[in-house]
Each structure stands twice: as C-alpha cells, then as structure tokens.
Amino acid sequence: MGLVLRVKGNYVRALVDAQVEWLALPGRWRLTSSGSNPVAVGDIVGLENAGDSFKIVDAKARRNNFTRRTAGPKPAPQIIAANLDLVVVVAAALAPATPFGLIDRLLVTAALGNAPAALLINKIDLVFKHQLEMWFDNYRCAASEILFASALSGEGLERLYNLIAGKIVLFAGASGVGKSTLANALDPNLHLRTAEISSATGKGRHTTSAVELHPLRGGGWLADTPGLRGCAPWDLNRENLQQAFPEIARLRQFCGFRNCLHRYEINCAVQAAAGSPDLPGERYRSYLKLLAEIT
Numbered sequence: 001m002g003l004v005l006r007v008k009g010n011y012v013r014a015l016v017d018a019q020v021e022w023l024a025l026p027g028r029w030r031l032t033s034s035g036s037n038p039v040a041v042g043d044i045v046g047l048e049n050a051g052d053s054f055k056i057v058d059a060k061a062r063r064n065n066f067t068r069r070t071a072g073p074k075p076a077p078q079i080i081a082a083n084l085d086l087v088v089v090v091a092a093a094l095a096p097a098t099p100f101g102l103i104d105r106l107l108v109t110a111a112l113g114n115a116p117a118a119l120l121i122n123k124i125d126l127v128f129k130h131q132l133e134m135w136f137d138n139y140r141c142a143a144s145e146i147l148f149a150s151a152l153s154g155e156g157l158e159r160l161y162n163l164i165a166g167k168i169v170l171f172a173g174a175s176g177v178g179k180s181t182l183a184n185a186l187d188p189n190l191h192l193r194t195a196e197i198s199s200a201t202g203k204g205r206h207t208t209s210a211v212e213l214h215p216l217r218g219g220g221w222l223a224d225t226p227g228l229r230g231c232a233p234w235d236l237n238r239e240n241l242q243q244a245f246p247e248i249a250r251l252r253q254f255c256g257f258r259n260c261l262h263r264y265e266i267n268c269a270v271q272a273a274a275g276s277p278d279l280p281g282e283r284y285r286s287y288l289k290l291l292a293e294i295t
C-alpha cells in the first residue's frame, strides 16, 4: 500500500514502505470523462510488485475528502485532498483580513466532505487583543476549535503543533494568509516558499503550485495548498447546506415548517435567532448566499 503525497500529470509521488517513490497511474485511470481527478493527495493505493518498482492496482475508498467545484460551464469535482484527520481553515486577522464568507465556504466544504475542521486566525501580531473577539463571537459554534496564532511572533504555535501532531492535515485558505510561513515555523525542515503580499493589490501571490503532503517532524503529514481565492463546495444541496451550519442544524427543528429554508418563511426559528449569539448575523448571511447559489 502507498500513501499518495502528490499528484503530477500521470504520476503520483507516494510513500511506500517508508520510501518515497514516483509511480505511474494505471492507464485506465488517466482518462476520466467526468473531469474529476481519479487519484487525490491522501489516497491510499494498493500496489503490486513490478520488477524493481511498483504498479498501482487500486485505491481504497475515501474516508473523507475536501472537494471544491471547478469554475466554468461544466463544473467538476476537484478533490484537493482525501483521508484527512483535520482540515485547518487558515485565515488572517489582517493584511489581508480574510472575509467571513470565504471562511464559511471552506468550513462548508470540509463538512460536506465529512472532514473535521478547525479554524486558525493567523497574524494576530498585527491587531489588538480585543479585535480577536469578533472571530470568536462569529465562529464559536461553527468550528470544533478556534486557534489564534502568529507565525512571526510564534504565539499560539505550540497549541497548533499539539493539535496537528501525528495527523494528516490540510491547511486551507486564501493566498497570503500565512499557510506556508506557519508550516515552516512548525517544522523548519520544510523550507516551503513564502511570498510577500503584493503592495499593488494587497493580496497574496500564488507561490505554492500544487497540493503536497509534507512529513512533519515528530510525526504526521501536512499539506500546504495553493491559495484558494474562492471555494465553491462540491455537491452542495439544500439539505447538506443546513447540516454544514451547526447553528442552523440545531435550530431548524423549531421552525414551523419542516422544509423551511429560513429565508422568508413565517414561524422560522433560524430567522428569529439570526444576529444573536446562537446564530451570528454574518454566519446567517453566508448561509443565505450559499443557498442562493444552489439551483
């Protein structure tokens, strides 16, 4: 068996018996009419001996996945990674501050793929402590864990390290939030490329080209993703969207109508709670936006 660390064209880099090998994809996997990737980072592939190398014969069913929908007229699932112990949605407190909407999209994508998610607010060295409260107020119910850190000052890194040690972890977030800098701070052996924020646009530049699992000192694997500027969750529908918002999943049982979508229906417990600590206004707005995108 092999753990897929990286996918490049018709080849994968895989960990086989504690060795890293490049393996060719089976011919029948190369052409998929759906446009979906047949093998993803984090997949476990079955192998056969083939001379001095190995041949991929199959792939184990995925335990979970982090999959977005490609843009364009023929949307297809783009599996960014699979079999994750944790998705860390990385956001920046400033420079540039990550919009709530993108964080919510990433959290929903993780939930739809059945992957556990935590939220990490990086660059806290750039703001005052009291400015962090809004993140906590907004995401208290939404993420299993909210961490605050600074890759520059080192604050919060120990807690992050303890959370991800020994796990297969994906850092998901926009470019420029500090994913690569955080990874390097956690493990100085990684030497991932980092970028200055463009002074012209205030946005991060693309430096990470492909998703790749890197070994962490002390055990575990960390995938640093290319910046996800947008993220349309794959396979979103009216039912799983409500499940992906824990606040709404909890409140909906009190709505007057069983199939209430919490927009303008009467006797709606969700609308009634919107703006309260049970359902922060920004979270409710994200729900409505995502709901409007479902056709």
Ligand SMILES: Nc1nc2c(ncn2[C@@H]2O[C@H](COP(=O)(O)OP(=O)(O)O)[C@@H](O)[C@H]2O)c(=O)[nH]1
Pocket (backbone or CB within 6 Å): 122, 123, 124, 125, 126, 149, 150, 151, 152, 153, 173, 174, 175, 176, 177, 178, 179, 180, 181, 182, 193, 194, 195, 196, 197, 204, 205, 207, 208, 227
């Ligand atoms: N002030 C501050 N800057 C940071 C922090 N983490 C990363 N940066 C800077 O943010 C920029 C983008 O970082 P990078 O790791 O390339 O972001 P990525 O695109 O998410 O991988 C770089 O200039 C980093 O030095 C932090 O905690 N505090």
Ligand SMILES: [Mg+2]
Pocket (backbone or CB within 6 Å): 179, 180, 181, 193, 194, 207, 208, 224, 225
């Ligand atoms: Mg990066």
Ligand SMILES: [Zn+2]
Pocket (backbone or CB within 6 Å): 252, 255, 256, 260, 261, 262, 263, 265, 267, 268, 269, 270, 271
């Ligand atoms: Zn309702």
